[in-house]
Amino acid sequence: PEEEEEEEEEEEGVRITPQLLKASTGEFALESILLLKLRGRGIAHLGCLGDCANLEWLDLSGNAIAQLGPLAALKSLAVLNLSRNRVASLEPLGSCHNLQSLNVAGNLVSSLQQLRCLTGLRRLESLRLRDPLARLANPLCAAPAYRAALADMFPGLKAIDGERVSGRGSELYQLCRDLDSSLGRGGGAGAGAGTGTEPPRTAQPWVEASFWEPRPPRRSSIMEEAYKQFGEVLQECRELSRRADDTIAQAERALSGRPDPNSFVF
Known part of the structure; x- marks a missing residue:
C-alpha cells in the first residue's frame, strides 16, 4: 500500500515536456538548450529531458524526482544539481561520461554501493x-568515515561536500580537520588523568589589561617648534598673496584708464 501511495504521488507531480523546456529557456529546439534551471518546480518525472542532447548545466534541485533514467542520454552534461529530491539510485548517471560536478545532497543514498x-x-x-x-544530507552521511571511503573510491575527486581534498586549498581543510580532531581528543572528560600528562591550563589573555587603553597624547619640543615655523611660513604666504592681489588690481585699473588706440572718435 505504501508503494502504491508513492506511485500516486509521483503521478501527481509535474512531468517535463517539450513545452515546459521551451518556455523555461526560450529555445525553439531542445538540442539548442545548453543550460537549464528547473529548481523547485514540483517535478517528479524527467519526461523528455533526455532529448536535450547538448545540455551541459542542469539544476533540478528542490523537486520530487526519484528516477533518473532520462539523464543517461545526456553525454555532454558537466554540472548536475539534484539536491533535495528523492533519489536513491544513481545508476543512470554512470553514462554521463562528461560529468564533472554532482550534487545529490538531501536524497536517499544509503550506502557506498549505490555510488559505485x-x-x-x-x-x-x-x-x-x-x-x-x-x-x-543522505543516510550514508551518518557513517563517521564515509568521506574517507569516498576519497578512496574516487581518487580523482578534488572536492567532497564542498571541501577541497586535493589540489590548491586542500591543505587548509586538512589543517582544520587535524585541529578539530586534536581538540576533540584533548577536550574529553578526564583528559590527562592517569596518563602523566598535565591538564589543560586556564586560558590567559594575550596582552596586558591596559594594552587597549588610550594613551595620553605627547608633544615634544621639536614638534612644537615645527608647528610654530609652519605657522610663520603660512602667514608669510598669505601676506604675499595679499600683495599680489593688490598689484594685479592696480595694473588692471591702470590699463582700463588708457584710451583705445584703435578708436577714431575725436
Whole structure:
C-alpha cells in the first residue's frame, strides 16, 4: 500500500515536456538548450529531458524526482544539481561520461554501493552528499568515515561536500580537520588523568589589561617648534598673496584708464 501511495504521488507531480523546456529557456529546439534551471518546480518525472542532447548545466534541485533514467542520454552534461529530491539510485548517471560536478545532497543514498556506478566517470571532480549550511544530507552521511571511503573510491575527486581534498586549498581543510580532531581528543572528560600528562591550563589573555587603553597624547619640543615655523611660513604666504592681489588690481585699473588706440572718435 505504501508503494502504491508513492506511485500516486509521483503521478501527481509535474512531468517535463517539450513545452515546459521551451518556455523555461526560450529555445525553439531542445538540442539548442545548453543550460537549464528547473529548481523547485514540483517535478517528479524527467519526461523528455533526455532529448536535450547538448545540455551541459542542469539544476533540478528542490523537486520530487526519484528516477533518473532520462539523464543517461545526456553525454555532454558537466554540472548536475539534484539536491533535495528523492533519489536513491544513481545508476543512470554512470553514462554521463562528461560529468564533472554532482550534487545529490538531501536524497536517499544509503550506502557506498549505490555510488559505485559513478567510479567510471573519469572527469568527476566534485561530489556533494552533504550540505551543512542547507541542512541536507543522505543516510550514508551518518557513517563517521564515509568521506574517507569516498576519497578512496574516487581518487580523482578534488572536492567532497564542498571541501577541497586535493589540489590548491586542500591543505587548509586538512589543517582544520587535524585541529578539530586534536581538540576533540584533548577536550574529553578526564583528559590527562592517569596518563602523566598535565591538564589543560586556564586560558590567559594575550596582552596586558591596559594594552587597549588610550594613551595620553605627547608633544615634544621639536614638534612644537615645527608647528610654530609652519605657522610663520603660512602667514608669510598669505601676506604675499595679499600683495599680489593688490598689484594685479592696480595694473588692471591702470590699463582700463588708457584710451583705445584703435578708436577714431575725436
